[in-house]
Structures are given as structure tokens and as C-alpha cells.
Amino acid sequence: MPHEPADLDTVLGKAVTILRAFTVDDQVLSLAELVRRTGLPKATVHRVAGDLVTNRLLDRTNLGYRLSGGLFELGMRASVERSLLELAMPFLQDLYERTHETVHLGVREGHDVVYVAKIGGHRQAKSPSRPGGRMPVHCTAIGKVLLAFSDPEVQQEVLSSPLERRTPHTIVAPGLLERQLAAALEHGVAFEREESAAGLQCVAAPVLAEGGDRALAAISITGPVGRFRPEAHVTLVRAAAQGLTSLASRRRSLSS
Amino acid sequence: MPHEPADLDTVLGKAVTILRAFTVDDQVLSLAELVRRTGLPKATVHRVAGDLVTNRLLDRTNLGYRLSGGLFELGMRASVERSLLELAMPFLQDLYERTHETVHLGVREGHDVVYVAKIGGHRQAKSPSRPGGRMPVHCTAIGKVLLAFSDPEVQQEVLSSPLERRTPHTIVAPGLLERQLAAALEHGVAFEREESAAGLQCVAAPVLAEGGDRALAAISITGPVGRFRPEAHVTLVRAAAQGLTSLASRRRSLSS
């Protein structure tokens, strides 16, 4: 259940509906555009958006509304991603410094992976991912490894739902995908070869929870097909992920 | 005007009041604790918090409520800090790699600086700053340089308000502070010597807006008193900040 449409019969529901109408690419939306996207009556959007502005969740510009800095502050206090980020930064840092390729940290949320951090230099491979952004689990290395180290039920849940094809190389056959998940579970790494975006390859390793069979998060290294061979970095990602795993086990940051 | 108390006579006001009751250190709050902090009636908090949970802005654990991952996603879409972060990462990255000291990116919001990013390694100097966190402008290098490159009115506004003393070295004399701001404006860098936390020093340089007289953000390098000399890194921060300045001028991400 990715998007429960939120309860539109309550102020709060309308408010978050409006907030969620903003995507990563659309930074600023006009009132009319908000009306279009949310399906709410114009007068309502006008009023609620106004309230959101006075409550500092939205900014008003001459071009329209946009998500405010206050919302950024709030989001950065979100406990799980916050502690994760804090613990992980040094490891991600190391990885970047040794490879100079793009490094990701992500968690699973439903059928998607949500990127918590992304580190890249000036010449980084141009990937569609963004911190706070989402990608389908089945077409990314991080997603696969997260799925491999999930409860079998959710794994089945994902595998049995229709798999979106992002590129010609995206794996949509559940059988093949299932075999890759098994391999990922066995070796503690997953790969991706141009399955989410053309010209990109990835390796990913899991950050494990206490028991060692469930993943809290995953780390990946991404590079362009030419210079970058995922196999060459297996030990590196795995080491980083394991380091983070042992560090995380010493902290409380889980729960349902 | 740091904290307009939000309108408590509206659902939305109550909701954000509850959300803002969470601080960086208090990741999970019980119902009772929320009641205490917000001053709202217990029944109200119970209901609104419940609504926030169904709207995926809060998580419910057996220990209490906490800010959810959905809020993190939302916050990462906030336009200004988002584009800033995206553009700045490579520069921050470079700075870290060359110095292996803690690197910050921050913006000003009222009398505080809000940290947008923080990069540090395993052995980083332990500073009180956190991404999404706040510090008073007058006791940090970033804050000073941001203030120096602000409208004179806001500068006066800050200088004429009581300045909190964080450490014995915190500058609370408006006169001295004013002189430092003038120097920062002239040289394009500001310093801090154990003014926000014991044992830490900083250099910061401004990322300038189109006109070149107002700062959008600032970059800083932080290190421990022993091995770290701020003066040694002046050219480095300044170069990074200028690089980012020219990059930012080619993008639309300002406005009031």
C-alpha cells in the first residue's frame, strides 16, 4: 500500500495532500496547479495553503508556493533516517574517497527504496536518484539487497505485483529476479546493470539489524558502464556495510 | 521573530505545534510528554497525534511517537535547501577530502543559522551542530559571515538583541562583534575560536547571491584547537564558496 490517499475529509488530510503534491522536480507550484493535482476545490486549497504558510510549512513567492525551510528542519529530525545518516556519513565518506564514484544510502519503504543520502563529486555519474527521493526496489542494487534481506512475506508481496520496466535492461521476470535475490542473500551483495537508468551500474550491501537476517538499510556504489566495474568494489561496500552494521547494533534505532 | 507560537485555535496549528515539540535529541516522545511540551489538553493531543499517524507524519512505537520517514521525504523536497545541497555537495566533498576536517553548509533563518549539510569522517571533531539543527548566528563562523553579508537592518536587529553566551569565549559585546563583521565583509571570511563549543575553531566563507552583496548560504571548515589552524584554510573555503557562488548564479533558486 504505497499511497493511502490520506483522508480528504479532514483539514490535516488536505494539508498533507497539498504538501505531497510537490515533487522533487516541481519545486514551486501555483495555486491553480495545486488545485489540479490535489483535486480539491480552489477555495479550499487557497485557504489551507494560506494556513500552511502562516504555519511555516510553505513559502509564498510571487510565482507560487513552495515547501519551506521549516519543513526541511522538521524532516531532518525524523529519527530513523537521522540516526542512520549520522552513523553512516563517515563510512559513505570513506567509500567516496576511495572510489570517487557516487555513493548511496537507502532504506526500503513499501515497494520503493528511499534514498537517505547521496554523495558524489563534480564528475559524478548522472543518476536519477536524489536524497529523499524514491525508486522501485526491483530495479536498483540497493532495492534488491534490501528485498533479499526482508521478511519473505514482503518479498513475495513485491515479486507478485507488476514490475515497472524502467529501461530495456530492467528485470521484470519474477523468476530471474527471485534468483538474483537468492544470490544476494547468499553473498551479501547485489548488482544492477543499467536496470534503472541507461549507462549506470551498481553494487550494494546491506546494513543488518541485530538478528543479522533483516536489513535496516543498504549502501551502494554507482558508476558509469565505461570505467566502472561493480565486481571490483564488492569487498569495499561489504566492508563499509558491515562496519556500519556493528556500529548500529550498539544503538537503539529500530522498532515497528 | 523566531517562533511565532503558531495558531493554536486551528487543527493545523496544533499539528505543527506537536511536530515541532520534537527536538534533535528527543527522538521519541510519549503522549504525556507531548502534552507537557505543547500545553494542549491531553485528549486533543491524543486525537491530533493519531491523525498525524494516519497521515504518515508521525510513527507510533510502543515507547511513544516519533517523526516519520514520510516527513523526512517531504523535508528533503524543500526547494531552497534541496537545490543548494545538490549544487554544494561536490564542493563540500572536495573540501573534506583535502582537509579531512568537518565541513558545514548553512543558511540563516532569523537569529539562527540552520545547517543544511555536515560532512565529517570517523575522527571528526565532535561539534554540537547537526544537519537541520540550529545555532545562534553570533557564535559561529558561518553565522558571522552570513550576518556580515546580510541587509544592514537584520544585522542591526541581531546585534541589538541579547546575545547568548555559549562558552567563556563567546563574543557578547556588540562592539567587538560589529568589528568582526566588518572584517568579514572586507575579507570574505569569518573565524570562530571556541565561541560555540570548547576546543573547536572554524573558518567560513559566503556563497553570494547575484548582486554579490548578499549571502545565500555559507561554507565552513571546523577543527580541533590542537591540529587545526583556521588561517591555513582561508583560500580553500573561499575558493569553494566562490565556485559555488558562480554555479548558483546560473540557477533560479532565490526570491522572497
Add this chain to the structure above:
DNA sequence: ACCCGGCGTCCCGCTGACCGGTACGGTGAT
């Protein structure tokens, strides 16, 4: 055993905050 303080949950009748159809003024394209 007993009580007591603090917790989370639930109930329920009153009321004013929210709703959204409707109308108005401005602006740019045709």
C-alpha cells in the same frame, strides 16, 4: 495488600472552524 500518581484511551454533547459554491478584479493571449 493497599493506595496513589501517572499513563494511555474513550466518551459525548456543544460550538465555532471549516467548507466550498459563487462572485469579483487583474492580466495576458487571441
Add this chain to the structure above:
DNA sequence: ATCACCGTACCGGTCAGCGGGACGCCGGGT
């Protein structure tokens, strides 16, 4: 001029939200 589309403002009906209060649960002090 005309039109389409925008943002803004009004306003009366009604129902969602309100919060005092009561309840059951737990743990710790006596």
C-alpha cells in the same frame, strides 16, 4: 473586445473538532 485563467474574497450551513471528564492499567512507595 473578448476570452480564458488566474488569485482573492465573501458568507451562511453544518459537521468535524473540541476538551472536560471518566475509566482501566501499571509500577512503586508505604
